Amino acid sequence: MENVLAFVIIFGSLVFFHELGHFLLAKRAGIMVREFAIGFGPKIIGITKGETIYTIRLLPLGGYVRMAGEDFDTVEIQPGHRVGLVIGKTGKVEKIYLNRNVSNPDVLFLETEEADLEKELFIEGYDDEGQHVRYDVSRKTVVVEKGQETLIAPYDRQFESKPLGSRAMTIFAGPFFNFILAFFIFLAIGLLQGVPTNEPIISSVDSGTPAQVAGMKKGDYIKEVNGKPVTTWTEFSEVIQDSPGIPLQFKVDRNGESVSMVIKPATIKQDGREFGQIGVRYSSPVEKGPLKAVVYGAEQTIFWFKKIFELLGMLVTGKFTIDALSGPVGIYKATEEVAQYGIYNLMNWAAILSINLGIMNLLPLPALDGGRLLFFLFEGVRGKPIDKQKEGMVHFVGIMLLMVLMLVVTWNDIQRFFF
Structure with missing residues (x-):
């Protein structure tokens, strides 16, 4: 049980800091973050604070930050659609019901002629008396469909509306925060245990x-x-x-x-x-001191950064085969073994894993942060972004290939440790 707990804490912390990097830089750029999730699959816990829902999901194999405009999550109201509107004290629409059956007496029904919930923020059409009306829509309007509420995302709050540099930094921040986490773990080791001479x-x-x-x-x-x-x-x-x-x-x-x-x-x-x-x-022997610990943290981070890159180079040249790669099962078994040698060895292992996670995510492969950064590079060279549908297809194929690789690596781990 202790080994499982150690694995969950370590892996969860690495994912949390990775996603925290995306989250903080998105917020700094003015991007609406709809969800901050640890894990994938069905939601176990969800807490809404402000415009973001913070969730823990069933499968502890990663996480994500869902930003407005990334996954075609914007709401579109087609002409002829009958909607219910709640008008606020300022005269602007504050809530839009897409369901026909609404029992709220404050709702005004409208047969939509035109609506823009991203840029001009208005909705117009014909009310129940046949009069043509137009209402401004609040930037914090909530759309309700089948009981689920979704905050609209004005275009200036969407990921794609931001300058190329802001988008690139938001994506790069995830791996970068893994490197920062590794540095602080090594720093803590240096402060608590001392720095080896x-x-x-x-x-x-x-x-x-x-x-x-x-x-x-x-x-x-x-x-x-x-x-x-x-x-x-x-x-x-x-x-x-x-x-x-x-x-x-x-x-x-x-x-x-x-x-x-x-x-x-x-x-x-x-x-x-x-x-x-x-x-x-x-x-x-060890030496203690804040300055020595800082230097030690930086040296160890750089050392393992270089070492992991060397291993990647061996994988490319064939000196390091896919059979030697480890997935979640292999990482769990390694964590189990390291945990037997004390908390400092476990901390050291967590720092190395954090660097590894950061580097892997920076690889220029579809579906990874590095793949998205590669598309940003193409956009910078071309002067215009790649077609979203084409980019989405590339990332989808990349996700499928990564899933296959994960299955192969996991099967290798199972055979290695249990047969």
Whole structure:
């Protein structure tokens, strides 16, 4: 149960901050946000505040911010349609009933001749006495259909009405907030646990490993690998991991004495990749301080940003196969394992996942934020937007392909962990 709770909190937090980025930038640009949702599928909880409904939905596999004008959610009243109007004290329409059967005595019925609920904000037609009337429509008019109320969205409150830069920033803000979240998680780790000095000092050597056979000992300070200076444990471990089966020349400082040795890293296969390993462990002392924590947060965010991009490059070049990818099941199992090593390891894992989510969403693929940004780029080059129906079709195909990929990855996870 604790593992499930940890997964829900971590994944929910990543999705929340991603959607919060879209939400805040949309609000800043003056875009009406109809819904802020965590999860997909049937609604579990919904709270309306202002013009936005905040919902938690059944399937915790993502979330969305539904902005006015994005999904053809504008209300259109066709000529000849009989509607009921509630006129406010200012003389403007405040509520429009699309149902014919309305038992409200304050409702005036109108056979519509023309209506514009986006730009000019008016409705005109013939009342029950046959007189031609015209009413201005309030910017906060509510349309009621089958008991469901929808606030109209004047064109200047719709996503498409905003300048290209504002729309692009609204979409980019989601992934960007994931990077910000990762930075603050690493910052919190630095403040609470302290910042590792990251010095390349061996804390222990496992028996029977290449390092032990070559004569490496506890307390050795790594100075050079293959003639290149080493200043951090990160540099040292990366060289080892990138050199499976390749003999390396080490120079270490042992109690003030320079010692040389040659070690051939063992080859470890994991998730379709090969890594080098020599059998040493690291336990770095830590330093505390706000400034050190800030630097640590920035360094770790940049480091993992680069590392995930490297893995993506390996996927493109074929060095990293689709079988090694993980979906929700794989992420859950990894979270379960990490949780056993304490809260700081779990926080570190959450930060890495947040960076990964941000990068994945920036990939220029249909249905992802990166795909939408690509269409904005085309719009900027062409000087006019792509036809909405064509763009919508591309995104629809992209969603279908992503669903197929998700099913394949999830099936691989199930086979890997349960069979």
